[in-house]
Structure formats: structure tokens, C-alpha cells
Amino acid sequence: MPPLKPLKSSNFRREDRPLTVIAGYLGAGKTTLINRMLADAVAPFAVIVNDLGALAVDQALIAGQQGSTLTLTNGCACCQISADLAAQLERLRQDDFSALVFEASGVAKASRLATLTSQAEGYALAKVVTLVDGLDAPRLLSDAYLSPLIKEQIAAADWVLQTKRSEGVHPSLASISSNIGQLPSSGALPAALAPEYFFDQSGRLEAGIKAPLFQHRVIFPRPDLTPGLLEAFIVEHPEIERVKGWLVGPTDAVLVQATRAHFQARSGARAQGQGLQFIWRGDAELDFSALT
Amino acid sequence: MIEVYVAKNIITMNPSLPEATAIAIRNGEILEVGSLESLSPWLIREDHQIIETFQDCVIVPGFIDPHLHPAMAAVILPMHFITAMPWTLPWCEVPASLTPRAFDQEMQRISATVDDEILIFWGHHDLWHGTMHRDRLNAIDADRPIVAWNRSFHELHMNSACMALLGITDASISGRAQIDFDTGRFFENGLAFAIQKLNPYILSDTRFTLGLERLKQVVHAGGHTTIGDMAVGLFDFERELVTTAKIFERADTPFRIEQVPHGAVVTHNRSFEETQAVLTDLSANSSHRLNFRARVKLFSDGAFFSQLAQLLPPGYLDGHVGEWLTAPEVLHEHILNFWRAGYQIHVHVTGDMGVEVALEGLAKAQAEHPRLLHGFTLEHMGYATPEQIERAKALGASVSANIYYLHELSGRYAELSVGYERASTMGRLKTCFDAGITTALHSDFTMAPAQPLLNMWVAVNRINAQGEQMGPAECLTPNQALAAVTLNAAKILGIETFTGSLRAGKRADLTVLSDSPLTVDPLRIKDIRVVATVFEGLVAPIETA
Structure with missing residues (x-):
């Protein structure tokens, strides 16, 4: 594992529950990872799936953890007017869980998600983890429609993990970032992936907001x-x-x-x-x- | 009983008989368009009444806006407008408030007359109204929750009572970016925090219903007899169905709504067969004014106003990239599924790379299963290249454009977003007409005012908000622009067999104007008054101040 990027600890509100964003293009393994996190979890956590694709998070695992899984539907494409997100974040706050995992839509830019989720009251953005499919990486990185998105998801993440490929980080990925680790395909997950991992150490609230040029x-x-x-x-x-x-x-x-x-x-x-x-x-x- | 309306001029949009002076209507259907003389074979056989109310007016086919969002409008229209520009809203005249004092006086006046749980004012602009501050709102009423929403929509201020109601404390927002607790200011990313707290109120049943009632008045005042709800399910599918049925399926609604479901919402957690069953059921259960048909709305790239359109090289001036609302491969899969099932497919595309992905999807579908007259429509089409327009024509696509982008944004986008060449040629509509593509105009209300005459004016003159003409080679003729808000718009919705032009056999959907958009000075098209509409034979006058 490469070292994690240092995170800002200022402005961290202790009562807030940590929020982990799992980003990555379609097929990168986001849902598989979340199911593994659920299976490993030591404390209940909630999952929000922000994708209109099929909901594949294992409901039985969620139930076993007394957590909650919610799927977001929609709202205005350019602002956050959405009955769903507000109501669900608010509803979730009543539930008993220690951390929230937000499964991003496959086409979401990681930086934008980081800024949006950092505004959710009662939650503190802990980290953005981006997954990249190591087998599909060469195609994605040369696709005219997708390569800017994939690069952005990698650049804006705190932690990038390659999935599906066991023989080391693919050279096409290694050439654009030195900060990519590998997600083991089986066995225990890295401790740092536990949703509550960062809770006692730091928080990050101003991700991605740069002073305008x-x-x-x-x-x-x-x-x-x-x-x-x-x-x-x-x-x-x-x-x-x-x-x-x-x-x-x-x-x-x-x-x-x-x-x-x-x-x-x-x-x-x-x-x-x-x-x-x-x-x-x-x-x-x-x-x-x-x-x- | 036959009703015969005579007019100074009737513009039919029927190419075989473009102009007339009388129109005969029976049971909501057009019997004939012509002159009193030519109508006589009908008139000697049946009781009739010649109506001269509109004899000094010009009649055109009822306006059609094939793309607006009632649910989104319902969020904004209940807000109280206090603006630097005067607005004529059907339920009130909004005066121009040009000074901070005038703004405060309007807040005071409105505050004394309404009892909203949260008083929301829209239209504050620093240049005229001075700096906003929570203390200034507290001075209007310290006990009552108040929000002053900026004209740009990207910023708002709250007073102390509002923050208390929403449970916002110094501690709860400390350290959040782009929020200033002391002044009560929430902007850009900080606005998302405020909106999440306000959502339960701005989307409450009472406000939502009021918003839809107001939308009804706006649609009528614009002269429409048909609108398209181009993404049922934008907020909440079931709720939108129930509420729109309650508010619009009434005898006093002088227009119909063609409902197009949001593809990602209706396919969610369903197999395609299940989706089809749901949509077939909705079509079968359509009511008189509210109709689902075999149509679907899909999304390609991001919002035009947020500069999230996906652009082909050289992209944006600042190097940022747009967004996909749907992954290209998922969009292609949806296109293929609905294509095979015979649907008319509408794809939201704002940038030329968004257009590229949609056209690729269409080309794949045509290669696999060729279809004629399929009505595949590129919606909005802010940027598209001339070569893409040629391909769109070859593949049989139509275009429904938001031309208001050019008016509102081209000046700023030339300087700040994409440079002059692309900004001045956004909405390349003459090229579409020249290629023979069915091309319509829409408002995407609330992205643009729901006023077809205003959109026609933009399409004909291409004058931006700074008063500069942009891309004159793309100006439409007045006749093309009128087709774009009538017959072509009907084709976009797949309803041209019964509306969109005036000829024997179509429904009697008419818009009555004070002057002819074809002969008036093109710079005055937007100033033509809408006198009344006739929806399926029933006159609905439009009150003006």
C-alpha cells in the first residue's frame, strides 16, 4: 500500500459521522468492495448508492449489520434541489450506525462529489477512494469520451486502488499516478478501508475548492x-x-x-x-x- | 353548431394554403380553413355563428413548447419575485426595484401580505440592491424565517429566524466552505448545504401544488396549447403523476401535456420488459389532457448553464472538463433497448461531445435495426458542429433547441467559457433548417422564459443580453421560427397528426396574436401581444395588465 495522503485536521467536528466516497467508473468493482466492507465491518455503517443502475449491494449483509442502504433517484442536474438526498441524509441521521459510505455514480467526478458531500450536515468527509479496473484501464485511458473522467477520478482521490488485475499496477495507470495501490482480490481488506478508519484522526472539509483564477x-x-x-x-x-x-x-x-x-x-x-x-x-x- | 372565427390574417403552417381569413370549428375540430366564401358549403348546411372577436388579430397554430419541466417550475414559481427588471407574471406585476431601499420596501410589503412558513424572495442583485446581510433580513422581520435568493440562483442569505428553524448553528457550519454564518450567506458549494436544509420546505406539498397552479398560468400566458413534460420523474415519479393529474386534468386547463418519462428513472431496478409493461400501462391510462406515448427521455452530458457540457477539443478556455449524466456505454444500451421497442427517443445533449455520443448510439441502432420516421431528437443542442448536423440528417434525427442560451450566455461564454467562435455559433439552427432537419424551439422552462415569441425573436435576430448580434449566418427567417414553435414542435412530440398546423381535420388549437410575426419588424417579434388561445375549440382569453 502506498502511504495515504495527509489530510487536514482543522475544522473537524467530532460529532459528525465520517463519510467515505467510493468513486470509479462502471465495472471498477465499487459494489463488490462495499459488499466486502459490509462483510468485514465491526460496526454498522450505512450505504447510499447514487446511481440509477441496479442496486446490487447485498441487502442481507446490510440487514445483518443493522445498517441502511438507500438509493438516490434524481433531482436537478445542475444544483442540489432533490427531495431524495435531503430526506435520506436526514432520515439516516436518526439511525444507529457509525459511518456512511457513499457509492458514487460511475460518471461522477470525484472532486465534485467531495465538495458536495462535504456539505452534508451531520457528516464529515473522511476520504475519497477511487477504484480503477486494471484490466480495462488501457481502453478507458485511451477513450476520447472517458479518459478525462478517469484521470480526474484518479487525481482527485485520497487513495486509488486497482482492481481485477493481480500482476501489479498496470503500466498505463502507473504512468499517470504514483499513488495507486492494489486491492487484494480476496482475504481481509486493508484496515484503512474500514469506514470508521479516519474518524479519530482527521477530517477534511474543504476538498476540491480552489480559489478561482x-x-x-x-x-x-x-x-x-x-x-x-x-x-x-x-x-x-x-x-x-x-x-x-x-x-x-x-x-x-x-x-x-x-x-x-x-x-x-x-x-x-x-x-x-x-x-x-x-x-x-x-x-x-x-x-x-x-x-x- | 359551427363556430367561425374571422381574423385579419390566419397563418396556417399548412404549405398548401399558407394564409387564410376564416376558420370553421365544430366540436373542437377544424372543419376548414379559408375565407367566409370558401367555407359556405359547410355554412349553408349547418347552424353556425360567425365570431368577430378576433377580426383585428392574427391567428397562428397554437404554440407548442416541446420541452419544459413543470416540476422544476413548481419549485421556483412560489417564490416572491423582487427584481431589477420588471416581470409580468400572470398573478402579479413585479415592479422594477432599482435601489436597496426599493428592495427592502418590497420585502416589507410582501411580508405584510402573505403567511408563508418561510418567506423566500428571489431576484436580489448586488448591483442594484446593495449587499445582503442577515441583519438586513432581520430588520424586515426578526421572528419570521426569511430567505433572499440571489438572481443568479448560486447564492442566498437567510435571517436568524430561518437559521434557527433549519437548525443551522455556528457550530454546525463551522469550517464549511463558502458559507458565512455571521452574514447568513450561502454560495456556490455552500449553497448545496442550504438547499439540503430547505428542500423539505421548497418541495412541500403546499408549495409544490401552488407552483404547478402558477405554471398553468405561465403556460397559458405564453400562448401555448401543448407543452411537453420532458422528463417525468425528475424529482419524484409517482408524486409528479398524482399532482399533475390533479391540477391539470381539469376543464379549465387550456392546454395538454405530452408526458415523456425520464428513462433512467423508469428503468431503475426493472428489466426492460418490466419497464415496457409500466410504460404501456401509462400510455393506456392516459387522460384527455395528459398523455404518455411510446417516448422516452435519456441524458448524455451535463448542464449548459453550469458549463458541464462535454466539449470536443479544444474544450473550455480554463481547461476544465464537462460531465456525463449517463456513461456513454449505458446511454447506448438504453438507446438500443428503446429503439428496438419502437420508441421515439429524446436525448439531452448540450455539448458537441454529448451530441457525438448520442449520434453514435443512433448510428449503431440504425445499423442493427433500420427505422424510418423514428423521431430521435437531440434536445437543447447548445454546441454542435456542421458535420454533426449533416450526420444527424442522414440518420433521420430531429433537433429541439434551447436558443435562449444564445441570448443569455453567448456574450459571457465568449469571454469566459469557450471563446467567440463557438459562443457565437451556439444554437446552429439555420444549418439545421438548411439540412432539412425537423427543428423546434423550446424553453426548458425555467431555463428560459416560457414565451415562444421571445424565443422566436432570439432565433430570428440572435441578439444577446449585451445587445450584440452573435452568428448572424445562423439567423432563422420568421417563418422558420414560427414553424419551430408550432408544426415542427408537434413533430418533435410525435403529435403532428392532430395539432401543430391549421387544416381540416386537426384539433382546433389556436393562438391569437395582436400582430403577425411574419410581417412585423423582426426586432419587435417579442413585443407582439398574445390575446387569447383556443384549446380544442374553447377560447381562453389572456388578461393583460
């Missing part, structure tokens, strides 16, 4: 703002990379196009422009009060 905003300049004043503002703020839009005066409108190297303002034929867009570098706010 650029910010942008549309402003509505005051009517007496001239191109000259706008240009001066841009010069004074070296973080501004791009400005485009309209200065609308009482009688005319001017279309402005600016980059750091170039400032152009020309009268517009129509005055229906709506605002002026700024793009600037870094995550600090820009004060636009001089312009509005």
Missing part, C-alpha cells in the same frame, strides 16, 4: 463615465485582464473593448447595450464605486 462581474457605469476615465481605471488596476461592453451616455453609446495591451472605444450604432463586463485575476474583490 479569474473573477468576473458586469457593472452598469454612471452616465458621465468617459472612455478616458475607464482607461485610467484599467491602468490603475493591473489585475484587470479584459473589459468589454457599453458606456451609455445621455445621448450616445460607446462600445469598449479592452485587454491589458489594447484599449478601443467606438461609438455604437445602437444604445441598447447592457453593462460593462470585467474579468480580473485573483480572488480579491474589485471596488467599482469610482465607475458607477
